[in-house]
Amino acid sequence: MEADKVRVMVRVRPFSSRELADSPDEYAASIVSMNGGGKMDILDQDREVKRQFRFHETFWSIPEEQRQYTSAPFASQEDVFNKTGAVAVEEALKGYNTCIFAYGQTGSGKTHTMFGSKYNPGIVPMVLDSLFESIAKAEQGQWEYSVEVSFMEIYNNEARDLFKEDCSVVKRSPGKGAQLEGVTKLTLMSAGDVEVVLSRGLENRCIRYSRLACTSSRSSLILQIDLTATNPVLKKQRHSRINLVDLAGSERVRSHCPSIIDYRGFMSTAVSLNALGRVLCTLAEKCSPNKKKYVAYRDSTLTWILSESLGGNSKTMMIATVSPAERHRDETYSSLRFLSKVVGPMK
Numbered sequence: 455m456e457a458d459k460v461r462v463m464v465r466v467r468p469f470s471s472r473e474l475a476d477s478p479d480e481y482a483a484s485i486v487s488m489n490g491g492g493k494m495d496i497l498d499q500d501r502e503v504k505r506q507f508r509f510h511e512t513f514w515s516i517p518e519e520q521r522q523y524t525s526a527p528f529a530s531q532e533d534v535f536n537k538t539g540a541v542a543v544e545e546a547l548k549g550y551n552t553c554i555f556a557y558g559q560t561g562s563g564k565t566h567t568m569f570g571s572k573y574n575p576g577i578v579p580m581v582l583d584s585l586f587e588s589i590a591k592a593e594q595g596q597w598e599y600s601v602e603v604s605f606m607e608i609y610n611n612e613a614r615d616l617f618k619e620d621c622s623v624v625k626r627s628p629g630k631g632a633q634l635e636g637v638t639k640l641t642l643m644s645a646g647d648v649e650v651v652l653s654r655g656l657e658n659r660c661i662r663y664s665r666l667a668c669t670s671s672r673s674s675l676i677l678q679i680d681l682t683a684t685n686p687v688l689k690k691q692r693h694s695r696i697n698l699v700d701l702a703g704s705e706r707v708r709s710h711c712p713s714i715i716d717y718r719g720f721m722s723t724a725v726s727l728n729a730l731g732r733v734l735c736t737l738a739e740k741c742s743p744n745k746k747k748y749v750a751y752r753d754s755t756l757t758w759i760l761s762e763s764l765g766g767n768s769k770t771m772m773i774a775t776v777s778p779a780e781r782h783r784d785e786t787y788s789s790l791r792f793l794s795k796v797v798g799p800m801k
Contacts, residue, residue: 460738462797463773464494464790465513465534467563469520473779481521484778485786488512488526496787499780507790509797511537515563516778531570532580538771539581542696546681547588549692551763553699555730555772557792559785560703563775568675568700569652578677578698579648585679585696586645596687602639602680605655608702608756609673610722613637616655616675634759639680652677674726674756675700697763699756701727704792705785727792729754734772734796737764772796 469482477483487495487503494512496505513529516522542552554577556564570576575583589599605616612623617638624634640651659673679696702723729750736749751761764770774793776786 459768460734460770460772460796461510462793463511463513463537463771464507464509464793465515465529465563465567465773465775466778467566467775468516469779470561473777473781474520476779476781482779484516484522485780485783486776486778487524488514490526494790496783496790505787505790507794509793513537513773522778531567531574531576534567534773535577535580535584538773539577540584541769541771542698543581543584543588545769546585546679546694546696547592547683549683549694551695551697551766551768553697553760553763553768553770555699555701555770556775557701557704557727557772558775558789559705559777559782562777562782562785562789564703565700567773567775568698569656572649578652581696581698582642582648582679583645585681586642592683596685598684598686600682600684601642602682603642603651604637604639604678604680605651606634606637606676606678606759607659607673608676608726608754608759611726611755613755613759614673616658619658674702674723676756676759695763697760699760701730704789726754726756729757731792731796733757733764734770737770738796 466484466486466488474482483501485497487497489495492509492512494507494509495503496507498504512526513534514524514526515529516524517528538554542554545552556568556577558564566576568576569578585601589601593599606624607614607616613634615622615624615636615638617640624637642648642651655675655677659675677698679698681694681696682691683693684691704723704727732753733749733751736747739747749761749765751757751764757764772793774789776782776789778786
């Protein structure tokens with residue numbers, strides 16, 4: 455598999471009001487810095503470089519008013535979309551499957567990056583808007599398009615249908631590859647349907663308390679967008695899928711699990727994320743053309759569901775969100791180390 459089939463990116467979010475209040479100085483100092491070219495440094499308390507990482511893209515989203523002296527340009531939601539969602543839409547229209555993952559600890563900005571807000575939308579709503587805009591242009595030719603979406607969460611290694619009122623567990627279809635039995639698929643007719651559909655699914659997401667947030671999600675969200683293109687003149691049809699995944703928080707169990715009751719959820723999340731990491735590492739490895747590599751898709755429900763959109767000619771992007779605050783140093787460092795394993799050595 456070509457190295458650029460798995461692209462790894464990092465986004466640094468702004469300081470929260472709580473983090474600013476905790477700082478002994480007038481302005482909080484970031485524990486990370488960016489120097490362009492995908493390079494990212496972890497700084498010690500004396501502002502010296504402690505560890506350097508390199509990724510395909512880096513996004514600096516700390517605003518000027520928080521006084522961080524850096525040459526890195528500010529990255530907006532649209533800037534992040536242009537490097538991720540826009541690529542996914544372009545590939546889908548060509549007939550290729552794509553995956554975009556948001557990875558990081560609870561409170562690092564994953565969900566904001568993926569979903570955003572009404573007036574500052576994230577990757578998911580922008581992908582759907584861009585897809586319908588592209589379809590409107592393409593349909594002026596000979597191709598006709600249909601768009602279907604399904605919305606699931608993976609909690610305790612079970613897939614739940616977020617479009618069903620009871621969020622019932624959906625099971626694997628025997629002998630049908632990575633297919634789920636009875637999963638709800640809604641047809642979208644226009645970009646105007648997007649907000650209603652997303653709200654319906656997000657309301658049903660599993661939320662638990664953790665020491666990082668009162669509304670920490672212990673599940674991974676998967677929005678699958680199925681695009682079917684039909685050419686009645688040439689009698690051809692092609693299918694592609696965009697997977698947009700907001701992963702469960704990556705924080706460590708010992709540090710943030712509030713009680714033994716939630717221990718299973720934390721452990722299940724850790725196992726699922728580790729399985730994903732192994733799959734992405736395998737896919738990103740540079741193997742000789744004659745050397746076959748086993749990809750352990752079946753190690754978790756998450757990787758099994760996404761298996762048809764990770765291998766082959768698919769495009770995979772992972773964007774990690776990290777906190778710049780000293781209080782989250784260990785989790786930020788842990789996230790960057792995880793990503794460095796996925797990205798491997800870069801020229």
